[in-house]
Amino acid sequence: MVITGAGGFIAGNLALYFKKKGFTRIRAVDKKPLAEWYLRVPGVESICLDCSQEDHCRRICQGASEVYNLAADMGGMGFIERFRVECLRSILINTHMIEAAYQAGARRYFFSSSACAYNILLQQDPHVRALKESDAYPAMAERGYGWEKLMSEIFCQEYWHERGMKTFIARFHNVYGPHGTWDGGREKAPAAICRKVLEAIDTGSGTIQIWGDGRQTRSFMYIEDCVKGIDRIMHCDKLLATPINLGSSELVSINALVDKVERIAGVKLQRVYEPSAPRGVAGRNSDNTFIQQVLKWEPDTPLDKGLAATYRWIKQQYDERKKGKRVVE
Numbered sequence: 001m002v003i004t005g006a007g008g009f010i011a012g013n014l015a016l017y018f019k020k021k022g023f024t025r026i027r028a029v030d031k032k033p034l035a036e037w038y039l040r041v042p043g044v045e046s047i048c049l050d051c052s053q054e055d056h057c058r059r060i061c062q063g064a065s066e067v068y069n070l071a072a073d074m075g076g077m078g079f080i081e082r083f084r085v086e087c088l089r090s091i092l093i094n095t096h097m098i099e100a101a102y103q104a105g106a107r108r109y110f111f112s113s114s115a116c117a118y119n120i121l122l123q124q125d126p127h128v129r130a131l132k133e134s135d136a137y138p139a140m141a142e143r144g145y146g147w148e149k150l151m152s153e154i155f156c157q158e159y160w161h162e163r164g165m166k167t168f169i170a171r172f173h174n175v176y177g178p179h180g181t182w183d184g185g186r187e188k189a190p191a192a193i194c195r196k197v198l199e200a201i202d203t204g205s206g207t208i209q210i211w212g213d214g215r216q217t218r219s220f221m222y223i224e225d226c227v228k229g230i231d232r233i234m235h236c237d238k239l240l241a242t243p244i245n246l247g248s249s250e251l252v253s254i255n256a257l258v259d260k261v262e263r264i265a266g267v268k269l270q271r272v273y274e275p276s277a278p279r280g281v282a283g284r285n286s287d288n289t290f291i292q293q294v295l296k297w298e299p300d301t302p303l304d305k306g307l308a309a310t311y312r313w314i315k316q317q318y319d320e321r322k323k324g325k326r327v328v329e
């Protein structure tokens with residue numbers, strides 16, 4: 001099997017998951033130099049190639065029976081609101097990868113879409129109605145990043161309908177956990193909050209900066225649920241070319257998320273709100289009716305449990321970096 005974006009958070013964890021499950025022929029690909037990958041899984045063929053280039057994609061897909069395309073130029077709200085062109089250019093990745101997979105005779109193709117593909121007009125209130133799969137249309141996706149995802153979903157659907165390649169599409173809602181971005185501008189809320197709490201403790205500042213008013217709401221899926229869900233979706237023929245939510249339905253406000261991390265760290269900080277910082281939509285949650293119906297399962301790791309593991313990992317990275325050791329942020 002081929003897994004792209006494997007130097008990153010989710011695909012790196014996916015390679016580890018399949019390796020642990022006993023798969024022996026896994027090819028992991030990322031454009032980042034190998035030294036910068038979060039996870040390098042022993043026994044997995046790890047190569048540095050660019051999935052936005054057609055000839056690289058042909059090499060990547062050679063001999064592949066299953067292709068998991070998770071490569072994308074992405075980050076948290078701060079990144080996707082600022083770099084819309086980079087996000088849109090990820091269209092090249094899926095366009096070339098899906099064609100190369102088809103030419104190589106791959107039997108199954110997975111695409112990682114996003115909740116950002118949903119109509120933003122349905123997400124203007126923190127007390128949102130959870131998003132169900134049909135809410136992507138009429139389309140009014142998140143500028144840049146969301147439109148790229150929506151268009152790539154359509155590619156996947158037509159490769160099945162017109163050319164008969166089995167494609168699978170999951171719309172991920174915020175994913176968090178160890179071995180992900182935690183500093184540098186691409187990190188998402190849970191990792192950013194863990195890091196900010198650690199910084200406040202370390203510097204003794206006693207304060208934490210929060211983007212927006214802290215009342216915006218989200219749900220967060222733990223990485224172990226995410227990789228399990230990808231496997232289940234990819235191998236369920238009822239879901240052929242059918243976008244499906246893969247996310248937690250445990251809705252929290254950003255303020256409540258900070259409460260949780262403070263509790264884990266054993267501190268209480270003064271909150272400084274930054275109303276002009278990127279904040280994304282007011283509220284977003286995953287309606288899991290469809291996934292429960294089809295897979296008899298939904299992501300179910302409690303946020304408190306997943307956050308504790310994530311905080312521990314980020315603390316370890318933070319401490320190592322302070323000691324002068326090289327860590328991937």
Ligand SMILES: NC(=O)c1ccc[n+]([C@@H]2O[C@H](COP(=O)([O-])OP(=O)(O)OC[C@H]3O[C@@H](n4cnc5c(N)ncnc54)[C@H](O)[C@@H]3O)[C@@H](O)[C@H]2O)c1
Pocket residue numbers: 004005006007008009010011029030031032049050051052053069070071072073074075093112113114115171172173174175176180181188
């Ligand atoms: N993390 C989330 O909360 C979330 C939510 C919704 C959707 N997604 C989607 O899931 C996928 C994985 O996300 P992630 O959180 O692991 O992000 P990530 O940034 O940690 O990993 C993405 C990886 O893709 C690589 N990449 C980018 N362009 C490439 C190219 N041209 N060729 C090869 N590799 C390339 C990057 O170097 C990076 O290592 C992405 O498609 C993302 O859009 C993630």
